[in-house]
Amino acid sequence: MARTPLVSLGSELDEQELRRYSRQLRMPQLGLEGQRRLKAARVLVLGAGGLGSPVLLYLAGAGVGTLGIVDDDTVDESNLQRQIIHTSDALGTSKARSARAALTALNPLVRVDLHEVRLDAGNAAEIFGGYDLVIDGTDNFATRYLANDTAAALGMPYVWGSVLRFDGQVSTFWHRPAASGSGEPGRGLTLRDLFPQEIVDDEAESCSVAGVLGPLCGTVGSAMATEALKLIVGFGEPLVGRILVIDTLEGSYTEVPFGVAEPGTAESATAEPAPTEPATAEPAAVTEPAATEPTRTARPATSLGVTELAARLAARASGADDFILLDVREPWERDFAGIDGSVLVPLQSLLSAAAEEVLPKSAEILVHCHHDTRSQYAREVMLQSGWQQVTFVEGGIDAWSAKVDPEVARY
Ligand SMILES: Nc1ncnc2c1ncn2[C@@H]1O[C@H](COP(=O)(O)OP(=O)(O)OP(=O)(O)O)[C@@H](O)[C@H]1O
Numbered sequence: 410m411a412r413t414p415l416v417s418l419g420s421e422l423d424e425q426e427l428r429r430y431s432r433q434l435r436m437p438q439l440g441l442e443g444q445r446r447l448k449a450a451r452v453l454v455l456g457a458g459g460l461g462s463p464v465l466l467y468l469a470g471a472g473v474g475t476l477g478i479v480d481d482d483t484v485d486e487s488n489l490q491r492q493i494i495h496t497s498d499a500l501g502t503s504k505a506r507s508a509r510a511a512l513t514a515l516n517p518l519v520r521v522d523l524h525e526v527r528l529d530a531g532n533a534a535e536i537f538g539g540y541d542l543v544i545d546g547t548d549n550f551a552t553r554y555l556a557n558d559t560a561a562a563l564g565m566p567y568v569w570g571s572v573l574r575f576d577g578q579v580s581t582f583w584h585r586p587a588a589s590g591s592g593e594p595g596r597g598l599t600l601r602d603l604f605p606q607e608i609v610d611d612e613a614e615s616c617s618v619a620g621v622l623g624p625l626c627g628t629v630g631s632a633m634a635t636e637a638l639k640l641i642v643g644f645g646e647p648l649v650g651r652i653l654v655i656d657t658l659e660g661s662y663t664e665v666p667f668g669v670a671e672p673g674t675a676e677s678a679t680a681e682p683a684p685t686e687p688a689t690a691e692p693a694a695v696t697e698p699a700a701t702e703p704t705r706t707a708r709p710a711t712s713l714g715v716t717e718l719a720a721r722l723a724a725r726a727s728g729a730d731d732f733i734l735l736d737v738r739e740p741w742e743r744d745f746a747g748i749d750g751s752v753l754v755p756l757q758s759l760l761s762a763a764a765e766e767v768l769p770k771s772a773e774i775l776v777h778c779h780h781d782t783r784s785q786y787a788r789e790v791m792l793q794s795g796w797q798q799v800t801f802v803e804g805g806i807d808a809w810s811a812k813v814d815p816e817v818a819r820y
Pocket residue numbers: 455456457458459460479480481482487488492504526527528529546547548549552615616617
């Protein structure tokens with residue numbers, strides 16, 4: 410379906426450009442006009458690492474006129490397994506410069522601007538202000554929330570991706586702020602609608618500790634670059650209001666809608682785009698929730714603390730309570746430290762048929778992981794997949810060990 414393009418037409422294409430982009434010009438959804446929009450587009454890429462590498466290479470190849478790179482890091486030998494924009498020659502040098510050299514070699518028609526700084530609250534708005542769209546290839550939630558909030562305040566689309574071990578996720582957020590002084594909440598979803606409880610970065614859940622499959626970065630990064638091309642030119646359906654969950658072990662791609670709200674509620678008012686705004690803002694999942702999908706307004710409490718969990722486990726033992734305690738960590742973590750009476754289903758297996766056998770959709774589920782990154786994500790996925798009552802345990806088994814049972818090993 411044709412959608413309102415994000416970017417206006419750039420200048421006419423010359424012969425060199427017609428030759429270079431000929432294979433995408435042939436597709437009517439893109440065509441000459443689409444290519445001129447790409448030429449005029451200014452895309453900011455946060456991080457020239459595992460995700461930023463394929464994003465930058467594909468956007469430069471496609472002829473996005475201006476690419477900005479934010480990264481303050483240098484190329485390390487352990488990066489080369491997946492950060493395909495860098496080569497061994499660049500070891501120890503600035504990632505932003507190394508990336509620019511590769512992009513200029515690939516497509517000298519593209520302008521590459523560098524921001525060799527750590528993105529923080531003091532510089533984000535100024536840097537973002539020079540671009541039409543932001544793609545986040547960083548690896549930490551502190552930066553992601555900052556980037557999300559800055560893009561939302563400026564009304565820019567924010568393409569988000571994440572990779573860990575064998576699993577990846579991609580989504581696009583596009584929030585439009587209300588006119589200042591109107592008191593309205595604005596329209597369109599943000600990362601905070603996907604992860605309402607602010608996620609604190611968990612070292613155990615980083616690629617440097619848990620690992621990541623190189624080609625997965627290519628899969629997720631390519632999907633992110635595709636999102637940018639779709640938004641700039643106005644073709645296809647962007648992943649707005651949907652998260653694409655990629656499981657390379659299973660070889661599966663699962664689409665999970667989120668941000669579903671009952672018509673007429675405060676949430677639905679913020680989720681629905683204004684009629685005059687670009688059609689890209691309207692996620693089908695928001696306007697047409699499946700009958701089985703729960704609404705956010707109908708959900709029980711989001712989380713509980715470990716002390717409350719201990720009390721509920723005691724009540725369950727005496728038959729006065731009934732729930733399933735779900736552990737979504739990996740088997741090796743469970744072997745190392747576990748809470749008695751929990752059921753182990755690693756996050757990546759949650760949507761399998763085997764999981765449903767041990768986790769009936771009618772049961773109340775309390776879910777924990779090491780801290781609470783995976784459990785929050787598990788909760789969102791489960792609520793969108795038909796489970797009715799899912800609550801995550803704040804601080805996970807680490808908090809359990811610190812506050813309830815010091816016998817449980819910390820790691
Ligand atoms: N706030 C930030 N400002 C600028 N760059 C950032 C910020 N946060 C993350 N990055 C960059 O995002 C990139 C993320 O890359 P990636 O996830 O592949 O991990 P890495 O940090 O390069 O490697 P590893 O985790 O193995 O040490 C890094 O190059 C990092 O410097």
